[in-house]
Amino acid sequence: MSSPSTPPITSRLPQVGTTIFTVMSALAQEHGAVNLGQGFPDFEGDPTLVDAVAAAMRAGHNQYPPMTGIPALREAIARKITTLYGLPCDPVSEVTVTAGATQAIITAVLALVHPGDEVIVLDPCYDSYEPSILLAGGVPVHVALTPGSFRPDFDAIAAALGPRTRAIIINSPHNPSATVWSADDMRRLAELLRPTSTLLISDEVYEHMVYDGAQHQSVARWPELAARALIVSSFGKTYHVTGWKVGYVVAPAALMAEFRKVHQFNVFTVNTPMQHGLAAYMAEAGPYLGLPAYYQRKRDLFRAGLAGSRLRLLPSEGSYFQVVDYSAISSLGELDFCRFLTQERGVAAIPLSAFYPDAREQGLVRFCYAKRDDTLNQALERLQGL
Numbered sequence: 001m002s003s004p005s006t007p008p009i010t011s012r013l014p015q016v017g018t019t020i021f022t023v024m025s026a027l028a029q030e031h032g033a034v035n036l037g038q039g040f041p042d043f044e045g046d047p048t049l050v051d052a053v054a055a056a057m058r059a060g061h062n063q064y065p066p067m068t069g070i071p072a073l074r075e076a077i078a079r080k081i082t083t084l085y086g087l088p089c090d091p092v093s094e095v096t097v098t099a100g101a102t103q104a105i106i107t108a109v110l111a112l113v114h115p116g117d118e119v120i121v122l123d124p125c126y127d128s129y130e131p132s133i134l135l136a137g138g139v140p141v142h143v144a145l146t147p148g149s150f151r152p153d154f155d156a157i158a159a160a161l162g163p164r165t166r167a168i169i170i171n172s173p174h175n176p177s178a179t180v181w182s183a184d185d186m187r188r189l190a191e192l193l194r195p196t197s198t199l200l201i202s203d204e205v206y207e208h209m210v211y212d213g214a215q216h217q218s219v220a221r222w223p224e225l226a227a228r229a230l231i232v233s234s235f236g237k238t239y240h241v242t243g244w245k246v247g248y249v250v251a252p253a254a255l256m257a258e259f260r261k262v263h264q265f266n267v268f269t270v271n272t273p274m275q276h277g278l279a280a281y282m283a284e285a286g287p288y289l290g291l292p293a294y295y296q297r298k299r300d301l302f303r304a305g306l307a308g309s310r311l312r313l314l315p316s317e318g319s320y321f322q323v324v325d326y327s328a329i330s331s332l333g334e335l336d337f338c339r340f341l342t343q344e345r346g347v348a349a350i351p352l353s354a355f356y357p358d359a360r361e362q363g364l365v366r367f368c369y370a371k372r373d374d375t376l377n378q379a380l381e382r383l384q385g386l
């Protein structure tokens with residue numbers, strides 16, 4: 001008898017390997033570095049929320065919930081969307097609870113993108129967009145945000161829009177650049193999309209992290225855009241519980257009906273007790289309304305600590321990221337500079353090149369400041385003298 005062997009396979013995603021986040025986190029651990037690379041808090045969420053989830057489990061909310069999410073949570077989400085952004089939202093037909101934003105995005109793409117359809121992504125961008133498009137048989141069309149400022153380049157977007165463009169994916173506040181789209185940006189996007197049948201996937205996971213008194217320009221504030229959009233958010237980011245992987249999508253009923261056809265077969269439902277806990281916790285707006293002040297203070301602490309260094313700080317208008325230009329210090333490539341920072345200085349960061357398909361070099365790296373003050377202070381001490 002021949003020995004057992006695994007048949008050869010052709011990869012659906014041949015270009016995908018180990019992500020930079022895994023690589024840098026492993027390097028950080030090996031060198032005892034402060035990990036400001038991967039984007040997650042190193043502090044706990046509110047115990048009230050944890051208690052609400054535990055109470056839901058004890059109350060017996062442990063079996064499959066409805067496919068679309070429990071009504072109380074969908075109602076809380078719809079109320080929030082209407083209260084904050086003014087968009088009427090039907091919790092029955094226009095809201096679905098997802099297993100985080102990443103599942104929401106791939107589900108939206110699989111539901112709406114047909115083989116050969118083009119989808120515009122604005123680089124640099126979150127790394128799940130491209131594989132999602134490729135798995136749907138779509139064609140990613142890469143348009144760079146303006147180098148230096150990372151503002152949307154509407155001429156370039158206009159040039160990329162064509163009869164095969166099924167959708168465009170936008171993300172504000174933006175990972176990794178920490179820029180925030182303005183009302184004028186939204187107006188220009190609406191003008192560009194008006195004559196087209198292009199759908200909009202709006203990744204708004206950092207919606208509550210906008211600083212200096214600016215307002216988050218949710219697509220939900222722009223009815224013309226909302227009519228063609230799937231708006232995605234994540235409780236993981238908002239409530240400091242990234243490991244819970246619970247998020248949601250809001251979309252007009254016709255789009256949502258298609259979204260749910262795919263959602264039903266790639267997760268079916270999202271875990272029940274967390275939905276009950278989140279629904280109860282959402283009754284209070286304080287936790288998310290207080291987020292800008294909470295993170296702005298951390299941002300300011302981190303920026304003040306770096307002000308004396310030769311790192312040039314780009315603006316951090318939103319999200320919990322800070323991009324720095326290190327070209328006054330080193331001519332190393334971005335990945336090598338991150339290795340140097342981790343190994344020699346004991347602080348891990350992420351190269352911006354990791355967010356571009358062509359891995360372009362701009363002398364920029366990204367830090368995450370969603371960390372305890374003592375973590376940030378320790379990192380700042382180690383970065384002294386750069």
Ligand SMILES: Cc1ncc(COP(=O)(O)O)c(C=O)c1O
Pocket residue numbers: 039099100101102103126171174175203205233234235236237242245246247
């Ligand atoms: C822009 C962006 N979208 C989506 C996500 C993923 O969110 P979730 O953990 O809810 O899947 C992240 C997480 O880093 C992100 O930065």
